[in-house]
Amino acid sequence: MRVTLVVGMHRSARRHTVDALLAESDGSVVVHHDMSEIGEGTVRRLTRDGTGAVDEHEGDLVHACASCTVREDLIPFLLRTAGEGAHDLCVVEAWDGVEPRLIAESIADEEALHLTAVIAAVRSEDLLDDLYCHDLLEDRGLDIAQDDERSVTEVLSRQVEYASAITVHGADAEHGTDGIRALLEQLNPAAAVIGAGSVLAGFTRGTFDTEAAHARSNPAWAWYGDRADGRVRTVTWTRTRPLHPERFAEALEGVVSLGSRGRGRFWLAGRPDDLLVWESYGDLLMVEHGGPWLAALPEAALELVPEARRVRARLDWNPEIGDRRQHLAFTGVDMEVDELIGLLDSCLVTDEESGQEFLTDPFAEFSER
The missing domain is CATH 3.30.1220.10 (CobW-like, C-terminal domain)
Incomplete structure (x- = not known):
């Protein structure tokens, strides 16, 4: 089964991207883990297809964190869905504060799953503010583990820099969409930066190389140019x-x-x-x-x-x-x-x-x- 991963701190942009993928791909399904109550050990798995909501499952995790959610629920769900054969494509919509590498590598490790792309969705009006802000995830209720001290700008940067495609939603009056595009292209020269309304179906037919993504985003040995x-x-x-x-x-x-x-x-x-x-x-x-x-x-x-x-x-x-x-x-x-x-x-x-x-x-x- 093909799997396309969509990440993003900006919820509305991420949802628009997921909806576009769902509309363009017949027989597809979306899975999203709501981690708003992960501090209480609860994660809700929501699935939907082109007709609307399909299922809602509430799970209790012994060690509540994003990595155990992937290990204990997401991957087993994807493997079951692939085995049932009812869907050719599953779009994984990640929670706001989730970084893509762990999910992408976990999916790519499974022979029954084919990771096609990692898409980061951003809202242009919020991008610069969030890249320069001092907020922690905890300040916005987006932390996904005990003692999660990551910042908003740290997570947003890693989402953008790991992706193979970036969808840009909204319009920025001060810096202009060209400036937003230039910034994203320089943060991640390997990604396709595309506007809202673009056709996304092609990204569900490719192959995402997790080793290459790690190599180009790892500052210990990545190469950067002017x-x-x-x-x-x-x-x-x-x-x-x-x-x-x-x-x-x-x-x-x-x-x-x-x-x-x-x-x-x-x-x-x-x-x-x-x-x-x-x-x-x-x-x-x-x-x-x-x-x-x-x-x-x-x-x-x-x-x-x-x-x-x-x-x-x-x-x-x-x-x-x-x-x-x-x-x-x-x-x-x-x-x-x-x-x-x-x-x-x-x-x-x-x-x-x-x-x-x-x-x-x-x-x-x-x-x-």
């Missing part, structure tokens, strides 16, 4: 000199204030083995340990590294430093690019500082555990 479309710009900062730990830590607030969406990897002086991952959403910054640089691994260990990362490392390879480098991309509207680049460059180790020992490391908590 692009400018009107007021929207993506600038990629790539250098082959390490960053001074203290100077970079002091500059972080300024860096995140100048770039709306940042992603990539960076190399600190005094940490020759550690690849650190950068993800920023507005002025929210997350730094994680991304494992070792491949140049720090013994030859035998390289076979255990994902192929996408090995390919990227070979393209970046330097005879002296291997794949170690700075590779940070920032996408935003009306960014002060020269100021951003100048600030980042000021954090690089100078010739005089090269080779010295760095006793103070503000990033020590991100050492590999």
Whole structure:
């Protein structure tokens, strides 16, 4: 059975997209898990077809979260539906605060299911506000697990950046639909960005490659390029000199204030083995340990590294430093690019500082555990 996944923080846009898919595909069915009461351990599964509601099932989950909903209810439902043979296509409409990767990979792992596309639906009037806001999912009642501390902009960005297609609904008077389209195309150059009313049936006949989606959206080894479309710009900062730990830590607030969406990897002086991952959403910054640089691994260990990362490392390879480098991309509207680049460059180790020992490391908590 073919399965098309639709995600989106903006409920009305997501519903319009699902309705369009349902109308264009005879014999299709929609399944949606309402997680508004997941905090009480209850999730309602709603199914409908072209004639209206088909079934409503309320389930009690022992460990209430999005991942257990997928594991304990969605995948078994899809497999039963596929086995019954009554529907050739099932459209999975995800809950507002759900990120697509877990669902997509779970569907793709099943031989009886064929994942055709991941579609992110956005409402143009709300997109910029939500990409720049400080709201947590909890503030909007959209959290889907205990201690869910994710932000609205974090989840929305991941929905947009993982998808193979993005449907845009509404019209933005201040920035214009062209600006919204440019921003989405730069956040996810691999996605088809289409307007409301476009024919979507083609997306129910393709194949979604989960490995490729993970590779292009994983900042530990993804490649980013420069692009400018009107007021929207993506600038990629790539250098082959390490960053001074203290100077970079002091500059972080300024860096995140100048770039709306940042992603990539960076190399600190005094940490020759550690690849650190950068993800920023507005002025929210997350730094994680991304494992070792491949140049720090013994030859035998390289076979255990994902192929996408090995390919990227070979393209970046330097005879002296291997794949170690700075590779940070920032996408935003009306960014002060020269100021951003100048600030980042000021954090690089100078010739005089090269080779010295760095006793103070503000990033020590991100050492590999």
